[in-house]
Amino acid sequence: MALFESLSDRMNHIFSKLRNRGKLTELEIKQAMREIRVALLEADVNYQVVKDFTAKVSEKALGEDILKSLTPAQQIVKIVNDELCALMGSTHQKLAVSDRQPTVYMMCGLQGAGKTTMCGKLVAYLKKQGKKVLLAACDVYRPAAIQQLKVVGKKAGTEVFEMGQIDPVKIAKSSIEFALKNGYDTVIIDTAGRLHIDEALMNELVNVKKAVNPTEILLVVDSMTGQDAVTVADTFNKTLDITGVIMTKLDGDTRGGAALSIKAVTGKPIKFNGTGEKMEDLEPFHPERMASRILGMGDVLTLIEKAQDAISQEEALALQKKLKENSFTLDDYLKQLESMKKMGNLQDMMSMIPGLNRSQLKDAKVDENQIKHTKAIIQSMTMKERRNPDVIKSSQKKRIAKGSGTTIQEVNQLLKQFELTKDMMARMQKGGMKALRNMNGGFPF
Amino acid sequence: MGFFKKIAEGIKKTKDAFSKKLFFAFSARELDDEFYESLEEALLTADVGLTATENLIEELKDRAFKEKIKKPEDAKELLRKIMIEDIDYDVPEYEYPLVILLSGVNGVGKTTAVGKLAHMFKEQGKSVVVAAADTFRAAASEQLEVWGERAGVRVIRHNEGADPAAVVFDAISSAKARGNDVILVDTAGRLHNKKNLMAELQKICRVVDRELPEADFRKYLVLDATTGQNAVSQAQIFSEDIETDGIILTKLDGTAKGGVVLAISDEIGLPVVYVGVGEKIDDLIPFDATDFINALL
Numbered sequence: 049m050a051l052f053e054s055l056s057d058r059m060n061h062i063f064s065k066l067r068n069r070g071k072l073t074e075l076e077i078k079q080a081m082r083e084i085r086v087a088l089l090e091a092d093v094n095y096q097v098v099k100d101f102t103a104k105v106s107e108k109a110l111g112e113d114i115l116k117s118l119t120p121a122q123q124i125v126k127i128v129n130d131e132l133c134a135l136m137g138s139t140h141q142k143l144a145v146s147d148r149q150p151t152v153y154m155m156c157g158l159q160g161a162g163k164t165t166m167c168g169k170l171v172a173y174l175k176k177q178g179k180k181v182l183l184a185a186c187d188v189y190r191p192a193a194i195q196q197l198k199v200v201g202k203k204a205g206t207e208v209f210e211m212g213q214i215d216p217v218k219i220a221k222s223s224i225e226f227a228l229k230n231g232y233d234t235v236i237i238d239t240a241g242r243l244h245i246d247e248a249l250m251n252e253l254v255n256v257k258k259a260v261n262p263t264e265i266l267l268v269v270d271s272m273t274g275q276d277a278v279t280v281a282d283t284f285n286k287t288l289d290i291t292g293v294i295m296t297k298l299d300g301d302t303r304g305g306a307a308l309s310i311k312a313v314t315g316k317p318i319k320f321n322g323t324g325e326k327m328e329d330l331e332p333f334h335p336e337r338m339a340s341r342i343l344g345m346g347d348v349l350t351l352i353e354k355a356q357d358a359i360s361q362e363e364a365l366a367l368q369k370k371l372k373e374n375s376f377t378l379d380d381y382l383k384q385l386e387s388m389k390k391m392g393n394l395q396d397m398m399s400m401i402p403g404l405n406r407s408q409l410k411d412a413k414v415d416e417n418q419i420k421h422t423k424a425i426i427q428s429m430t431m432k433e434r435r436n437p438d439v440i441k442s443s444q445k446k447r448i449a450k451g452s453g454t455t456i457q458e459v460n461q462l463l464k465q466f467e468l469t470k471d472m473m474a475r476m477q478k479g480g481m482k483a484l485r486n487m488n489g490g491f492p493f
Numbered sequence: 494m495g496f497f498k499k500i501a502e503g504i505k506k507t508k509d510a511f512s513k514k515l516f517f518a519f520s521a522r523e524l525d526d527e528f529y530e531s532l533e534e535a536l537l538t539a540d541v542g543l544t545a546t547e548n549l550i551e552e553l554k555d556r557a558f559k560e561k562i563k564k565p566e567d568a569k570e571l572l573r574k575i576m577i578e579d580i581d582y583d584v585p586e587y588e589y590p591l592v593i594l595l596s597g598v599n600g601v602g603k604t605t606a607v608g609k610l611a612h613m614f615k616e617q618g619k620s621v622v623v624a625a626a627d628t629f630r631a632a633a634s635e636q637l638e639v640w641g642e643r644a645g646v647r648v649i650r651h652n653e654g655a656d657p658a659a660v661v662f663d664a665i666s667s668a669k670a671r672g673n674d675v676i677l678v679d680t681a682g683r684l685h686n687k688k689n690l691m692a693e694l695q696k697i698c699r700v701v702d703r704e705l706p707e708a709d710f711r712k713y714l715v716l717d718a719t720t721g722q723n724a725v726s727q728a729q730i731f732s733e734d735i736e737t738d739g740i741i742l743t744k745l746d747g748t749a750k751g752g753v754v755l756a757i758s759d760e761i762g763l764p765v766v767y768v769g770v771g772e773k774i775d776d777l778i779p780f781d782a783t784d785f786i787n788a789l790l
Contacts, residue, residue: 086543092721095538159744160600160717164631189772191639192632199631199653243747270600274540274721276749297599300684302723325629 074110080124081106091303094278097135097312105131135308136335141292141317143174146263150182150227151234154220154260156253156288157268158280159241162296164193166268166322167238168200169330174234175205182232184223185210186256187240197238204327207232216240217255224260237262244283253288264291266319269306271295277306278313285314295333296322311335376470378434382426384469385419424452425462437463523563529554532572539752539789542722545759549575573786579755581782582764584739588709589619589674592665592701596694596735597715598727599682602743602769604633606715607679608640609769609777615644616775619674624664625650626657626697629681637679643774657681657693658700665704676708685730698735713766715741718751728757742780743769750789 081102088098108127145151153170155163164187171181183201185208187193194210201208209223220237227235239256242249257265267281267290284290293314295307298321307318318333370376426434428451433440440448440463442456449456529550536546553572562568593610595603607623614621623641625648627633634650641648649664661678668676680697683690701710714731716724731737742751745768754765765780 089537089543090722092540092723095534158719158747160602162600190636192635195635196630196632203631243744245748270717270719272598272717272720272723274719274724274749274753275538276540276719276747277721279748280719297684299686300598300723301686301726302721306721 077106077109077124081109084128088305088308091305092272092274092277092309093305094275094309094313097278097309100312101131101135132308133336136311137317139336140332140334141319142332143319144263144291149233150224151179152224152237152260152262152264153234154237154239154253154256154262154265155268155294156239156265156284156290157241158243158270159190161241161268161270162322163187163241163268164196164200164238165325166294166296166320166330167197167236168204168327169322170236170320171201171204171206172327173330179234180232181206181234181236182223182227182230183208184220184235184237186216186219186237188213188216188219189240193238193240209235216252217259220256220260235260244280244287250283250287257288266290266292266294267310267316268294268296269310271298271304271306271321272300272302273306275309278309281310281314281316285316290314290316292317292319294318294320294322299323299329307333376473378426378429378437378466381466381469382423385422421452421454421458422462425449425454425459428452437466523565524557524568528565528568532569535790536752539750540721540724540756541752542725542756545756548759549579549755569790573790576755576786576790577782580758580765580785584764584766587711590668590676590705590708591674592676592678592705592708592710594678594680594697594701594710594712594735595715595741596680596712596731596737597682598684598717599630601682601715601717601720603627603682603715604636604640604679605772606741606743606767606769606777607637607677608644609774610677610767611641611644611646612774613777614675614677615646620671621646621675621677622664622668622671622673623648624661624676624678626660626664627679627681628653628655628657628660633679633681640774658696661697661700662704665701669705676705685727685734691730691734694735711738712736713739713741714763715743716751716754718742718745718768719747719749720753722753722756724753725756725760728761728763732761732763737763739764739766741765741767741769741777745769746771746776751785752789 084105085098085102088101089095093101105124105127108131109124143153155167157163167183171183174181183197183206185194185197187197194208194212198208198210209219209226211219211222216239223235223237226232237256237260239253240249242253244250265288267284269277269281273280281293293307293310293316295304295318298304310316311318318335321331321333323329323331370380425448428448429440429444433444433448440459445456445459449459452459532553533546533550536549537543541549549572552575553568556562556571556575557568560571562571595607595610597603604627611621611623621644623637623646625634625637627637628651631653634648634653638648638650647667649660649667651660651663657680664676664678667673678697678701680694681690683694685691698710698712701708712735714728714737716727720727728737728740740754740757740763742754742765745751751768757763765785767777768780768785770776770778
């Protein structure tokens, strides 16, 4: 989930230069804008979009109040951030639900954008919300596409409606009837990948649209797409009047500038990000978070949401109580680690924390094996030791190390980390995320 | 370098820069900033990338000065020439037995390219076997089997989730037994920043090296022409991890120009070997630098 990471790096670099100064001259603002232009272009933001963007920002930045302001750099960051937000839309846009059953989502896009995989993810996502979803196999061209959708549907746990390789318009129509008869409230139509300049195939999409009147038409776009993203999105939008965009493959190291360009050109909201190969690797797109991310401000909200998903409300309350009573034990620590694992890759999580230097993060590989070791160590302790680590003296340490196949040093390290974590959590109770930011370089586990 | 020599060098540079400036000042009406800006825009919108674009423009200015070129159309022609030189490589002829492994990120068209390559070699009178080593993506093997049927070649496959290296091993054994000339290996799409998946790819390569050391083994990176600057990162990591020999550039029948291969050539020196220009089985053709640049600029 290295979303826009490299772009953040760049922006951080630019603004760390600016932060170090008091007042800014016009020349310096120009310099900053030039670097923003470089960063955006290298992030594959469309040439024209970059041009408009930097013009807008420098116009605002060159205004009088910024030069008079005490911290001009902060103001530039704010202007850039505001403009980025404006460019990407201001709030997360949910999927529309139709008043008349069924709600129909039609997927479209170029070949290889990831439509079929995304269909499966959407099913998983909508099922979580209690929807009953039917997949309709309208990719009748690519060899084995129907087979692929069937496998994806099975993984996501839903039925796939197919009629073999006949007219997709017919299939789409029949799938709606099938959904109505069989109690499905949502239909997702998977269509074949096609070039935006292939008139015959684009026409086919228009006909599918006419036949089923979709609630949403979602354009699926590979986030690694370059300058051409604009042409593609513009053509699909003009032909079909799409309602939203889904960016895929954002778990790569792409800077994902295509997202910015598409929003700027079509005006249509980006609704989701695909961030991995698993069915649950789907995130709602939050423009304002993405903008903060670009500027290296981290993504605390996503982090918190992920944590909420992984830790149940009761667990959280129990933990809070324990912290208050200062009875946080090694068992709890282990539980915490386990739920961290549930939240996903540790490095992904760390990259969401604001204030952590990203270039440092790159080297600071979180060793998932270490979690295994930690688990082994804690499980080699007696219940009493887990409740009160103070009773662990050197002979106990020797026993624990032997039992867990680790060394005394590792046991020591764990105990120290446990104390640090306890301390950090207590501080978080008092000071919220601010305390986290002051930790200066990572979680103590 | 001695102190005085350094100064002399410095002076020479300044002098060159100065006379160049003078030259451009005089020819300003023709080759002015606006002209170069328009070139820059053309290159950037073709995904050539900022660094490569700047290098190209710099070289163009340099050579326009040396060759006393003053007209925009001549300068543009010169730029074309420079760009063609940049991406024109001598790709060594194939020797048989030949193993070609295709790798790349998800959705670039690896399976389709394997199908087209199978057809191409079959047309050349070679006997071909295909290894369906994408055991991850749902129905990838089925997709490849359809292509195998179209091209009229055998496809060796295992079940979904099987070890891809084992598929390759079986394909090699089968090719040895039947005396096949060409083994084509389709692999699962993988993002280059996923270490474990890249390690899996290395394992496949080790199997080929071990089981068929006498073979001519080519590893091609399949690249979607619509990809932006991330392609450089892809090329870099795939080259490092499995010593890639070249690029197959797919989906050139759209509106994307695939200019990023210039950036890749600039930074890594990886040649383009084939280009995909359509959905039909014979729509994979050997790369031609001149045609490519003419379409780009």
